[in-house]
Amino acid sequence: MGAALAMTAGAQTAPPRDPGFKAIVQVALVTRNIEASAQHWSALLGVEVPKIMTSRPGNEVHVIYQGKPSNARAKLAFLSAGQVQVELIQPLGGGSAWQQFLDEHGEGVHHIAFNVQNLAQAESEMKALGYDAIHSGRWDSDNGDYVYFDSTKALGLVVELLHGDPKK
């Protein structure tokens, strides 16, 4: 099995990837009760209970879900675990990849994220690998884009690309 795979492996001939794909920077879970999840995760990691934020309404931060504008919101919390940030997400209604996951799978890991250097190029790379964008938006109206890809069937989870605005 290993030998057959080695023969078909295309790693040597694959085009170069955005350097951001070298490191997973986020593991994100969808939860029904973010206050409880934040307590459990802070106790596990031995860090302070994180502040819980509410994202701005989707129409203010350009949320597109399945090709259409969505007013989705979510409660969010972030904890540090080394190179990786643990993100907790509780959907608050409106069409979103978060609510879709909760409906289809229940609570659990929704996505991992990569910090990419060139978002348009990295999106093309994801497209070339067969992954379509399913949900995108801005972290805030003032900074940063995120894009989720429909990669669950092939990879077992959603891939997110993150890209901060250039510093002014």
Place this chain on the structure above:
Amino acid sequence: MGAALAMTAGAQTAPPRDPGFKAIVQVALVTRNIEASAQHWSALLGVEVPKIMTSRPGNEVHVIYQGKPSNARAKLAFLSAGQVQVELIQPLGGGSAWQQFLDEHGEGVHHIAFNVQNLAQAESEMKALGYDAIHSGRWDSDNGDYVYFDSTKALGLVVELLHGDPKK
């Protein structure tokens, strides 16, 4: 909501944790077809297709599942993604936390892992947080222990503790 949480946060008074809890070192997915998953993940990360290994029979590597010896095996593959290793697991029969996840949830993220310094102490810490061991074993008969904990309800995933044998 944030203020109420801050008032109840016990982070300051919590006992010190094993330093291993500071960093997530592994994100592990259960798959039904590890050859296909290995191809998809190597293309995503831009790394070579990993070799696929088969774990030794559970009775040779001391697998205990739900309190009883199990002869569970799995196909395994590992890819590097910065500080984090992506582990792919295809259960090959026998009672295991991997097969249980596949039966209950289908494919997806099964666990994250921490490399702990003192396994017995870290297990006590997990117990104090309310998490029972559900599956444990050796990576190999010659090196290293792993323990999975029943943390899915509180944390949305299984937590694994890893501990290598002292160098001889």
